[in-house]
Amino acid sequence: MMKWILAISILAVYANTILFIVSWGLKWSVLFVNWRKSRLQATTPVDKLVATRADYPGVSAGRGAAYFSVHLPTHNEPPDIVIKTIDSILASNYDDFELLVIDNNTNDPDLWMPVSDHCMEKGARLRFYHRINVANAKAGALDIALELRNRRATHVVIVDADYTVDRDFLTRASNLLAQNEYDYLQFPQSYRGQGAAGLKYELGLYFATVTRAADAANTMLLTGTLSVIAVKALRTLGGWKTSTLTEDAEIGLQLHMRGFRGRYIAQSAGAGLLPFTFFDLEKQRERWIHGNFQVLTRYFTRIMTVKKNYLLPILSQLSAWFAFLLIPMVFMLLIPLFAGYGPLSNPAAVALAIAATTIILDFVSRFVFIRLSGVGTKLTEVLDTFVVSWALAGRSSLATFTGNLPAARIFHRTNKSICDESAEVRSTTTTVVAILGAMAILQGLLMAQPTVVVAGMLSVLMLPFQWLASRRLLRYRNHFRVR
Structure with missing residues:
Protein backbone atom coordinates (compact mmCIF):
# COMPACT_ATOMS: atom_id res chain seq x y z
CA MET A 1 0.00 0.00 0.00
CA MET A 2 2.77 2.43 0.95
CA LYS A 3 4.53 1.71 -2.34
CA TRP A 4 1.40 2.73 -4.24
CA ILE A 5 1.07 5.93 -2.20
CA LEU A 6 4.73 6.70 -2.85
CA GLN A 41 7.74 52.07 -29.13
CA ALA A 42 11.32 53.27 -28.77
CA THR A 43 11.74 53.17 -32.56
CA THR A 44 8.27 54.56 -33.40
CA PRO A 45 7.77 58.30 -34.00
CA VAL A 46 5.96 59.97 -31.13
CA ASP A 47 3.03 61.02 -33.32
CA LYS A 48 2.35 57.36 -34.15
CA LEU A 49 1.98 56.30 -30.53
CA VAL A 50 -1.29 56.24 -28.55
CA ALA A 51 -2.27 59.71 -27.40
CA THR A 52 -1.31 60.75 -23.90
CA ARG A 53 -3.82 61.82 -21.27
CA ALA A 54 -3.36 65.49 -22.23
CA ASP A 55 -3.72 64.86 -25.97
CA TYR A 56 -7.08 63.30 -26.76
CA PRO A 57 -8.63 64.62 -29.98
CA GLY A 58 -12.38 64.46 -30.47
CA VAL A 59 -14.86 65.00 -27.67
CA SER A 60 -13.99 67.64 -25.08
CA ALA A 61 -15.23 67.93 -21.51
CA GLY A 62 -19.00 68.28 -21.44
CA ARG A 63 -21.32 66.46 -23.84
CA GLY A 64 -20.20 63.52 -25.95
CA ALA A 65 -21.44 60.74 -28.18
CA ALA A 66 -21.47 58.17 -25.38
CA TYR A 67 -24.10 58.12 -22.65
CA PHE A 68 -22.71 56.29 -19.62
CA SER A 69 -24.74 54.35 -17.09
CA VAL A 70 -22.36 54.13 -14.12
CA HIS A 71 -23.10 51.12 -11.92
CA LEU A 72 -21.93 51.09 -8.31
CA PRO A 73 -22.72 47.74 -6.59
CA THR A 74 -22.42 47.68 -2.79
CA HIS A 75 -22.78 45.06 -0.07
CA ASN A 76 -22.17 45.69 3.64
CA GLU A 77 -19.90 48.63 2.84
CA PRO A 78 -19.08 51.46 5.29
CA PRO A 79 -21.42 54.29 4.22
CA ASP A 80 -18.78 57.03 4.40
CA ILE A 81 -16.64 55.17 1.85
CA VAL A 82 -19.56 54.65 -0.54
CA ILE A 83 -20.63 58.29 -0.22
CA LYS A 84 -17.12 59.44 -1.05
CA THR A 85 -17.20 57.28 -4.19
CA ILE A 86 -20.62 58.64 -5.18
CA ASP A 87 -19.48 62.24 -4.79
CA SER A 88 -16.35 61.63 -6.87
CA ILE A 89 -18.47 60.26 -9.74
CA LEU A 90 -20.97 63.12 -9.54
CA ALA A 91 -18.08 65.60 -9.72
CA SER A 92 -17.32 64.42 -13.27
CA ASN A 93 -16.76 67.09 -15.92
CA TRP A 112 -27.36 51.32 3.59
CA MET A 113 -29.77 53.99 4.91
CA PRO A 114 -27.13 56.79 5.13
CA VAL A 115 -26.22 56.10 1.51
CA SER A 116 -29.89 56.16 0.50
CA ASP A 117 -30.42 59.48 2.29
CA HIS A 118 -27.35 60.97 0.64
CA CYS A 119 -28.52 59.87 -2.80
CA MET A 120 -31.93 61.51 -2.32
CA GLU A 121 -30.20 64.88 -2.02
CA LYS A 122 -28.27 64.61 -5.28
CA GLY A 123 -30.92 64.92 -7.98
CA ALA A 124 -32.39 62.76 -10.73
CA ARG A 125 -29.02 61.79 -12.22
CA LEU A 126 -28.45 59.52 -9.22
CA ARG A 127 -30.70 56.60 -8.28
CA PHE A 128 -30.35 54.29 -5.29
CA TYR A 129 -31.82 50.79 -5.04
CA HIS A 130 -31.78 48.44 -2.06
CA ARG A 131 -32.39 44.79 -2.92
CA ILE A 132 -32.54 41.67 -0.75
CA ASN A 133 -32.17 38.01 -1.80
CA VAL A 134 -30.00 38.90 -4.79
CA ALA A 135 -28.28 35.81 -6.20
CA ASN A 136 -24.75 35.67 -7.65
CA ALA A 137 -23.27 38.43 -5.47
CA LYS A 138 -21.79 41.31 -7.47
CA ALA A 139 -22.81 39.83 -10.83
CA GLY A 140 -26.42 39.68 -9.63
CA ALA A 141 -26.34 43.33 -8.60
CA LEU A 142 -24.85 44.33 -11.95
CA ASP A 143 -27.59 42.41 -13.77
CA ILE A 144 -30.20 44.39 -11.83
CA ALA A 145 -28.47 47.66 -12.72
CA LEU A 146 -28.32 46.66 -16.39
CA GLU A 147 -32.10 46.26 -16.47
CA LEU A 148 -32.70 49.53 -14.58
CA ARG A 149 -30.43 51.63 -16.78
CA ASN A 150 -31.64 54.60 -18.81
CA ARG A 151 -32.44 53.32 -22.31
CA ARG A 152 -30.30 56.14 -23.71
CA ALA A 153 -27.23 54.48 -22.24
CA THR A 154 -24.69 53.33 -24.81
CA HIS A 155 -22.13 52.08 -22.30
CA VAL A 156 -22.05 50.67 -18.78
CA VAL A 157 -19.27 51.78 -16.42
CA ILE A 158 -18.42 49.60 -13.41
CA VAL A 159 -16.99 51.29 -10.31
CA ASP A 160 -16.32 49.46 -7.03
CA ALA A 161 -17.70 50.89 -3.81
CA ASP A 162 -14.32 52.08 -2.50
CA TYR A 163 -13.04 53.71 -5.70
CA THR A 164 -12.89 57.48 -6.04
CA VAL A 165 -12.63 58.33 -9.73
CA ASP A 166 -10.82 61.18 -11.46
CA ARG A 167 -12.94 64.12 -12.54
CA ASP A 168 -12.10 63.51 -16.21
CA PHE A 169 -12.52 59.72 -16.14
CA LEU A 170 -15.74 59.67 -18.19
CA THR A 171 -14.44 62.35 -20.55
CA ARG A 172 -11.34 60.31 -21.29
CA ALA A 173 -13.42 57.18 -21.81
CA SER A 174 -15.74 59.04 -24.20
CA ASN A 175 -12.80 60.42 -26.16
CA LEU A 176 -11.27 56.97 -26.56
CA LEU A 177 -14.57 55.51 -27.71
CA ALA A 178 -14.98 58.36 -30.20
CA GLN A 179 -11.50 57.76 -31.62
CA ASN A 180 -11.80 53.99 -31.98
CA GLU A 181 -14.49 51.36 -32.33
CA TYR A 182 -13.81 49.69 -29.00
CA ASP A 183 -16.53 47.63 -27.36
CA TYR A 184 -14.95 47.77 -23.92
CA LEU A 185 -12.17 49.57 -22.09
CA GLN A 186 -10.29 48.65 -18.94
CA PHE A 187 -8.44 51.19 -16.79
CA PRO A 188 -5.89 49.98 -14.21
CA GLN A 189 -6.63 49.51 -10.54
CA SER A 190 -4.63 51.73 -8.21
CA TYR A 191 -4.78 52.55 -4.52
CA ARG A 192 -4.94 55.73 -2.49
CA GLY A 193 -3.55 56.51 0.94
CA GLN A 194 -0.05 56.76 2.35
CA GLY A 195 2.26 53.83 3.00
CA ALA A 196 2.17 50.16 1.99
CA ALA A 197 4.00 50.89 -1.28
CA GLY A 198 5.08 47.25 -1.59
CA LEU A 199 1.48 46.06 -1.46
CA LYS A 200 0.42 48.63 -4.04
CA TYR A 201 3.24 47.55 -6.34
CA GLU A 202 2.46 43.86 -5.85
CA LEU A 203 -1.19 44.37 -6.72
CA GLY A 204 -0.21 46.61 -9.63
CA LEU A 205 2.20 44.00 -10.98
CA TYR A 206 -0.66 42.34 -12.89
CA PHE A 207 -1.44 45.51 -14.84
CA ALA A 208 2.21 46.43 -15.40
CA THR A 209 2.99 43.04 -16.92
CA VAL A 210 0.16 40.63 -17.73
CA THR A 211 -2.53 43.10 -18.83
CA ARG A 212 -0.05 45.15 -20.82
CA ALA A 213 1.05 42.07 -22.76
CA ALA A 214 -2.54 40.91 -23.28
CA ASP A 215 -3.46 44.33 -24.66
CA ALA A 216 -0.68 43.98 -27.23
CA ALA A 217 -2.37 40.78 -28.43
CA ASN A 218 -5.91 42.24 -28.28
CA THR A 219 -6.96 39.71 -25.63
CA MET A 220 -7.37 41.93 -22.57
CA LEU A 221 -9.87 40.59 -20.01
CA LEU A 222 -11.82 42.79 -17.61
CA THR A 223 -10.76 43.25 -13.98
CA GLY A 224 -13.96 44.31 -12.25
CA THR A 225 -13.72 48.05 -11.65
CA LEU A 226 -13.09 51.09 -13.86
CA SER A 227 -14.44 48.98 -16.72
CA VAL A 228 -16.39 50.52 -19.62
CA ILE A 229 -18.55 48.12 -21.67
CA ALA A 230 -20.89 48.75 -24.59
CA VAL A 231 -24.50 47.96 -23.69
CA LYS A 232 -24.98 46.12 -26.99
CA ALA A 233 -22.07 43.83 -26.12
CA LEU A 234 -23.45 43.02 -22.68
CA ARG A 235 -26.91 42.43 -24.11
CA THR A 236 -25.43 40.05 -26.69
CA LEU A 237 -24.02 37.98 -23.82
CA GLY A 238 -27.36 38.02 -22.01
CA GLY A 239 -26.09 40.32 -19.27
CA TRP A 240 -23.97 39.29 -16.30
CA LYS A 241 -24.91 35.62 -16.49
CA THR A 242 -21.83 34.19 -14.82
CA SER A 243 -21.16 31.16 -12.64
CA THR A 244 -17.70 31.98 -11.25
CA LEU A 245 -16.32 34.22 -8.50
CA ARG A 263 -8.43 47.95 -25.00
CA TYR A 264 -6.40 48.39 -21.82
CA ILE A 265 -5.75 52.06 -21.06
CA ALA A 266 -2.56 52.26 -19.02
CA GLN A 267 -3.47 55.48 -17.24
CA SER A 268 -4.90 55.80 -13.76
CA ALA A 269 -8.54 56.91 -13.68
CA GLU A 282 -5.24 36.68 1.51
CA LYS A 283 -9.01 36.23 1.16
CA GLN A 284 -9.05 38.64 -1.77
CA ARG A 285 -6.21 36.79 -3.50
CA GLU A 286 -7.88 33.46 -2.79
CA ARG A 287 -11.12 34.70 -4.41
CA TRP A 288 -9.25 35.86 -7.50
CA ILE A 289 -7.47 32.51 -7.83
CA HIS A 290 -10.62 30.47 -7.23
CA GLY A 291 -12.61 32.56 -9.70
CA ASN A 292 -10.00 32.45 -12.45
CA PHE A 293 -9.49 28.73 -11.90
CA GLN A 294 -13.24 28.24 -12.34
CA VAL A 295 -13.21 30.31 -15.54
CA LEU A 296 -10.22 28.34 -16.85
CA THR A 297 -11.75 24.93 -16.16
CA ARG A 298 -15.23 25.88 -17.41
CA TYR A 299 -13.98 27.32 -20.71
CA PHE A 300 -10.83 25.21 -21.11
CA THR A 301 -11.90 23.44 -24.30
CA ARG A 302 -12.95 26.68 -25.97
CA ILE A 303 -9.81 28.48 -24.81
CA MET A 304 -7.59 25.79 -26.30
CA THR A 305 -9.26 26.26 -29.70
CA VAL A 306 -8.60 30.01 -30.02
CA LYS A 307 -5.95 31.35 -32.36
CA LYS A 308 -2.37 30.65 -31.28
CA ASN A 309 -1.52 34.33 -30.78
CA TYR A 310 -4.52 34.65 -28.41
CA LEU A 311 -3.92 31.49 -26.38
CA LEU A 312 -0.88 32.50 -24.31
CA PRO A 313 -2.21 35.95 -23.27
CA ILE A 314 -5.53 34.44 -22.16
CA LEU A 315 -3.80 31.71 -20.16
CA SER A 316 -1.39 34.27 -18.69
CA GLN A 317 -4.25 36.39 -17.38
CA LEU A 325 4.23 25.01 -3.98
CA LEU A 326 1.69 22.91 -2.08
CA LEU A 333 7.18 15.95 4.69
CA LEU A 334 5.85 12.59 3.52
CA ILE A 335 9.17 11.12 2.39
CA PRO A 336 10.21 9.89 5.88
CA LEU A 337 6.92 8.00 6.11
CA PHE A 338 7.88 6.04 3.02
CA ALA A 339 11.59 5.51 3.57
CA GLY A 340 12.38 6.58 7.12
CA TYR A 341 15.59 8.58 7.25
CA GLY A 342 17.70 6.06 5.39
CA PRO A 343 18.75 5.96 1.74
CA LEU A 344 16.01 6.73 -0.78
CA SER A 345 15.19 4.78 -3.89
CA ASN A 346 16.30 6.54 -7.05
CA PRO A 347 12.76 7.66 -8.14
CA ALA A 348 12.02 9.01 -4.65
CA ALA A 349 15.38 10.79 -4.43
CA VAL A 350 14.84 12.45 -7.81
CA ALA A 351 11.29 13.50 -6.86
CA LEU A 352 12.53 14.91 -3.55
CA ALA A 353 15.22 16.93 -5.31
CA ILE A 354 12.65 18.22 -7.82
CA ALA A 355 10.21 19.16 -5.04
CA ALA A 356 12.83 21.12 -3.11
CA THR A 357 14.20 22.74 -6.27
CA THR A 358 10.68 23.85 -7.26
CA ILE A 359 10.37 25.89 -4.06
CA ILE A 360 13.83 27.39 -4.48
CA LEU A 361 13.23 28.28 -8.13
CA ASP A 362 9.87 29.86 -7.32
CA PHE A 363 11.51 32.05 -4.69
CA VAL A 364 14.27 33.20 -7.05
CA SER A 365 11.94 33.56 -10.04
CA ARG A 366 9.55 35.82 -8.13
CA PHE A 367 12.33 38.24 -7.27
CA VAL A 368 13.78 38.28 -10.79
CA PHE A 369 10.32 38.70 -12.34
CA ILE A 370 9.51 41.66 -10.11
CA ARG A 371 12.92 43.21 -10.74
CA LEU A 372 12.55 42.93 -14.52
CA SER A 373 8.91 44.01 -14.57
CA GLY A 374 9.77 47.65 -13.99
CA VAL A 375 7.53 47.88 -10.93
CA GLY A 376 9.27 50.24 -8.56
CA THR A 377 12.30 52.28 -9.46
CA LYS A 378 14.35 51.57 -6.34
CA LEU A 379 15.72 48.30 -5.01
CA THR A 380 13.88 48.89 -1.72
CA GLU A 381 10.58 49.09 -3.63
CA VAL A 382 11.38 45.86 -5.45
CA LEU A 383 12.20 44.17 -2.14
CA ASP A 384 8.98 45.44 -0.54
CA THR A 385 7.00 44.06 -3.48
CA PHE A 386 8.81 40.74 -3.26
CA VAL A 387 8.13 40.47 0.49
CA VAL A 388 4.39 40.72 -0.15
CA SER A 389 4.52 38.29 -3.08
CA TRP A 390 6.35 35.60 -1.10
CA ALA A 391 4.18 36.16 2.00
CA LEU A 392 1.13 35.36 -0.15
CA ALA A 393 2.71 32.33 -1.83
CA GLY A 394 1.46 29.80 0.73
CA ARG A 395 -2.19 30.86 0.57
CA SER A 396 -1.97 31.21 -3.21
CA SER A 397 -0.67 27.65 -3.52
CA LEU A 398 -3.50 26.30 -1.39
CA ALA A 399 -6.09 28.28 -3.37
CA THR A 400 -4.72 27.01 -6.68
CA PHE A 401 -5.57 23.42 -5.74
CA THR A 402 -8.95 24.13 -4.13
CA GLY A 403 -10.58 26.18 -6.89
CA ASN A 404 -13.31 23.65 -7.70
CA LEU A 405 -14.28 22.67 -4.15
CA PRO A 406 -17.80 23.68 -3.00
CA ALA A 407 -16.34 26.09 -0.42
CA ALA A 408 -14.46 27.85 -3.22
CA ARG A 409 -17.74 29.01 -4.77
CA ILE A 410 -18.66 31.28 -1.86
CA PHE A 411 -18.10 34.98 -2.62
CA HIS A 412 -16.16 36.73 0.16
CA ARG A 413 -16.19 40.51 -0.11
CA THR A 414 -13.05 42.38 0.90
CA ASN A 415 -13.69 44.09 4.22
CA LYS A 416 -13.20 47.87 4.03
CA SER A 417 -14.06 48.62 7.67
CA ILE A 418 -11.11 49.95 9.64
CA CYS A 419 -10.59 47.65 12.62
CA ASP A 420 -8.38 47.98 15.66
CA GLU A 421 -5.26 45.83 15.75
CA SER A 422 -6.78 43.78 18.60
CA ALA A 423 -9.77 42.95 16.37
CA GLU A 424 -7.67 41.84 13.41
CA VAL A 425 -8.22 38.25 12.30
CA ARG A 426 -4.89 36.49 12.17
CA LEU A 445 19.31 17.70 8.10
CA LEU A 446 18.55 14.14 9.21
CA MET A 447 18.53 12.91 5.61
CA ALA A 448 21.58 14.98 4.57
CA GLN A 449 19.55 16.72 1.85
CA PRO A 450 20.80 20.34 1.58
CA THR A 451 18.21 21.34 -1.03
CA VAL A 452 15.43 20.27 1.34
CA VAL A 453 17.00 22.37 4.10
CA VAL A 454 17.12 25.43 1.85
CA ALA A 455 13.54 24.87 0.64
CA GLY A 456 12.39 24.55 4.24
CA MET A 457 14.16 27.77 5.20
CA LEU A 458 12.46 29.64 2.36
CA SER A 459 9.09 28.28 3.49
CA VAL A 460 9.74 29.49 7.03
CA LEU A 461 10.64 32.89 5.59
CA MET A 462 6.99 33.40 4.57
CA LEU A 463 6.08 34.01 8.23
CA PRO A 464 8.36 37.02 8.91
CA PHE A 465 7.46 38.34 5.46
CA GLN A 466 3.80 38.14 6.45
CA TRP A 467 4.59 40.04 9.65
CA LEU A 468 6.33 42.78 7.65
CA ALA A 469 3.37 43.05 5.26
CA SER A 470 0.97 43.21 8.22
CA ARG A 471 3.00 46.06 9.74
CA ARG A 472 2.78 47.95 6.46
CA LEU A 473 -0.99 47.48 6.38
CA LEU A 474 -1.30 48.60 10.00
CA ARG A 475 0.40 51.89 9.17
CA TYR A 476 -1.74 52.17 6.06
CA ARG A 477 -5.05 51.84 7.90
CA ASN A 478 -3.82 54.11 10.71
CA HIS A 479 -3.46 56.78 8.03
CA PHE A 480 -7.23 56.56 7.45
CA ARG A 481 -8.09 56.21 11.14
CA VAL A 482 -6.50 59.52 12.13
CA ARG A 483 -8.01 61.53 9.27
Missing part, protein backbone atom coordinates in the same frame (compact mmCIF):
# COMPACT_ATOMS: atom_id res chain seq x y z
CA ALA A 7 4.30 6.08 -6.58
CA ILE A 8 1.25 8.35 -6.74
CA SER A 9 3.10 11.03 -4.75
CA ILE A 10 6.06 10.90 -7.12
CA LEU A 11 3.73 11.23 -10.11
CA ALA A 12 2.05 14.19 -8.40
CA VAL A 13 5.43 15.89 -8.01
CA TYR A 14 6.20 15.37 -11.70
CA ALA A 15 2.76 16.65 -12.76
CA ASN A 16 3.15 19.66 -10.48
CA THR A 17 6.57 20.36 -11.99
CA ILE A 18 5.06 20.48 -15.47
CA LEU A 19 2.40 22.95 -14.27
CA PHE A 20 5.09 24.98 -12.51
CA ILE A 21 7.20 25.19 -15.68
CA VAL A 22 4.16 26.13 -17.80
CA SER A 23 3.10 28.76 -15.27
CA TRP A 24 6.48 30.43 -15.17
CA GLY A 25 6.87 30.03 -18.92
CA LEU A 26 3.72 32.12 -19.31
CA LYS A 27 5.11 34.75 -16.95
CA TRP A 28 8.43 34.98 -18.80
CA SER A 29 6.56 35.20 -22.12
CA VAL A 30 4.72 38.22 -20.71
CA LEU A 31 8.01 39.98 -19.96
CA PHE A 32 9.30 39.12 -23.43
CA VAL A 33 6.19 40.57 -25.11
CA ASN A 34 6.48 43.74 -23.05
CA TRP A 35 10.18 44.03 -23.88
CA ARG A 36 9.41 43.75 -27.59
CA LYS A 37 6.62 46.28 -27.21
CA SER A 38 9.00 48.72 -25.50
CA ARG A 39 11.58 48.24 -28.25
CA LEU A 40 8.93 48.93 -30.89
CA TYR A 94 -18.76 64.97 -18.37
CA ASP A 95 -22.50 65.62 -18.72
CA ASP A 96 -24.06 62.56 -20.33
CA PHE A 97 -24.21 59.96 -17.59
CA GLU A 98 -26.36 58.53 -14.83
CA LEU A 99 -25.30 56.80 -11.62
CA LEU A 100 -27.09 53.73 -10.28
CA VAL A 101 -26.17 52.57 -6.77
CA ILE A 102 -27.31 48.97 -6.25
CA ASP A 103 -27.08 47.86 -2.63
CA ASN A 104 -27.57 44.11 -2.49
CA ASN A 105 -28.23 41.88 0.51
CA THR A 106 -27.19 44.43 3.16
CA ASN A 107 -29.42 43.72 6.16
CA ASP A 108 -28.05 46.38 8.50
CA PRO A 109 -29.94 49.67 7.87
CA ASP A 110 -27.11 51.59 9.52
CA LEU A 111 -24.99 50.68 6.50
CA THR A 246 -14.54 36.48 -11.00
CA GLU A 247 -17.45 37.65 -13.11
CA ASP A 248 -15.20 40.27 -14.69
CA ALA A 249 -12.73 37.77 -16.16
CA GLU A 250 -15.56 35.50 -17.32
CA ILE A 251 -17.42 38.34 -19.05
CA GLY A 252 -14.14 39.56 -20.57
CA LEU A 253 -13.46 36.10 -21.97
CA GLN A 254 -16.99 35.83 -23.36
CA LEU A 255 -16.66 39.25 -25.02
CA HIS A 256 -13.39 38.22 -26.65
CA MET A 257 -14.82 34.91 -27.87
CA ARG A 258 -17.82 36.72 -29.37
CA GLY A 259 -15.48 38.91 -31.41
CA PHE A 260 -15.83 42.16 -29.45
CA ARG A 261 -12.79 44.46 -29.29
CA GLY A 262 -11.35 45.83 -26.08
CA GLY A 270 -9.31 56.37 -10.01
CA ALA A 271 -8.04 54.86 -6.79
CA GLY A 272 -9.46 52.42 -4.27
CA LEU A 273 -8.53 51.11 -0.86
CA LEU A 274 -6.13 48.30 -0.08
CA PRO A 275 -7.39 45.48 2.13
CA PHE A 276 -6.77 46.72 5.67
CA THR A 277 -5.41 43.43 7.06
CA PHE A 278 -3.21 40.66 5.72
CA PHE A 279 -6.05 38.20 6.34
CA ASP A 280 -8.32 40.24 4.05
CA LEU A 281 -5.51 40.47 1.49
CA LEU A 318 -6.26 33.54 -15.91
CA SER A 319 -3.23 31.89 -14.25
CA ALA A 320 -1.44 35.06 -13.15
CA TRP A 321 -2.00 34.46 -9.43
CA PHE A 322 -1.51 30.67 -9.45
CA ALA A 323 1.27 29.10 -7.37
CA PHE A 324 2.47 25.49 -7.32
CA ILE A 327 2.59 19.49 -3.52
CA PRO A 328 6.39 19.97 -3.13
CA MET A 329 5.93 21.01 0.51
CA VAL A 330 3.70 18.05 1.31
CA PHE A 331 5.98 15.61 -0.51
CA MET A 332 9.05 16.74 1.46
CA SER A 427 -3.90 34.46 9.14
CA THR A 428 -3.09 30.85 9.98
CA THR A 429 -2.11 29.58 6.54
CA THR A 430 1.35 31.14 6.54
CA THR A 431 1.95 29.98 10.12
CA VAL A 432 1.15 26.40 9.11
CA VAL A 433 3.44 26.69 6.08
CA ALA A 434 6.24 27.99 8.31
CA ILE A 435 5.78 25.05 10.70
CA LEU A 436 5.88 22.64 7.76
CA GLY A 437 9.02 24.41 6.56
CA ALA A 438 10.67 23.99 9.97
CA MET A 439 9.83 20.28 9.88
CA ALA A 440 11.32 20.07 6.39
CA ILE A 441 14.54 21.68 7.65
CA LEU A 442 14.82 19.05 10.38
CA GLN A 443 14.13 16.22 7.95
CA GLY A 444 16.60 17.63 5.44
